[in-house]
């Protein structure tokens with residue numbers, strides 16, 4: 001082979017390798033169905049219907065193919081409108097998309113699964129979703145007028161439905177999948193024990209687990225458990241949920257001190273500068289490089305573009321180690337759901353409770 005030919009062969013070879021690598025990073029294959037799930041999705045929590053409708057249409061135009069929503073986000077209808085318009089405008093087909101939604105806390109029981117999924121499908125204006133998750137392992141009684149949790153007027157506590165039975169609910173989820181209403185099934189905010197019990201009793205094992213996961217809360221043990229059980233992991237709040245700060249502080253009186261500011265961390269900024277990338281891109285790529293799916297939320301066109309431009313660089317082992325060292329374990333958790341007053345008294349509340357000062361001084 002002459003020199004010019006060899007250079008062309010090598011560069012063609014490395015180009016193939018480069019594109020193969022990007023493709024491997026852009027999708028993961030789900031167990032049992034072998035469906036491809038895009039490792040980047042658009043989060044839609046805290047996005048009002050009028051805003052999210054145009055955002056989703058824009059995101060699809062930009063190349064997003066995975067949208068994450070939930071009954072509780074109150075925006076499924078708007079997302080359905082955007083997707084329908086995008087398809088009607090001839091820009092793609094339903095099969096090109098991966099749509100996730102979630103069974104709400106007020107519907108977390110066998111008798112409600114099918115009812116909620118059918119309602120959600122009609123709101124989304126589609127005949128199936130790609131992934132249906134049980135949003136949380138606990139349940140509240142439902143106000144049938146508003147589909148929101150019943151709250152005790154005297155105490156302000158949420159009315160807990162303590163009869164929650166994950167196995168019978170999961171069997172209904174399996175039935176929904178059999179009927180073709182969802183292609184894949186999963187869980188969100190469940191702990192390892194809860195998932196193990198479902199695995200033991202299920203025909204279809206949970207295929208995806210969606211949990212809080214970011215540089216300060218890397219869920220190392222839970223991810224290892226998921227890898228051993230062929231469960232793909234989706235990271236919610238992958239940027240540390242900067243928007244949650246305002247939401248929780250104004251709505252639920254949380255202390256602003258508990259919120260991380262991952263985008264400002266020196267370690268993240270130094271790595272970003274080295275690669276000519278932004279801190280958000282480094283935080284997202286850090287997870288995707290470990291085969292974790294990320295679903296950053298944004299309604300800004302620039303940030304939508306920024307958050308999808310995460311596949312053209314690789315973090316070196318020392319850079320990965322620097323970011324891995326940021327993990328604070330359980331102390332890094334933001335979403336403990338204690339804003340739902342009394343939720344920790346539910347028998348299926350999944351997290352360790354923060355240690356109070358009184359307990360420390362005992």
Ligand SMILES: NC(=O)c1ccc[n+]([C@@H]2O[C@H](COP(=O)([O-])OP(=O)(O)OC[C@H]3O[C@@H](n4cnc5c(N)ncnc54)[C@H](OP(=O)(O)O)[C@@H]3O)[C@@H](O)[C@H]2O)c1
Pocket residue numbers: 042043044045046068069135188189210211235236237238239240241242243244263280281295296297298299300303306307335
């Ligand atoms: N399963 C669950 O229980 C659960 C819980 C929480 C969240 N989720 C899902 O996970 C998604 C992501 O979590 P999240 O929304 O809490 O947090 P996140 O994606 O970590 O952060 C979103 C926030 O960061 C801002 N942002 C986005 N891109 C940015 C960038 N490149 N630079 C700077 N700021 C940026 C957004 O503001 P702008 O919109 O102004 O850009 C928004 O305020 C949710 O939207 C939801 O779909 C699931």
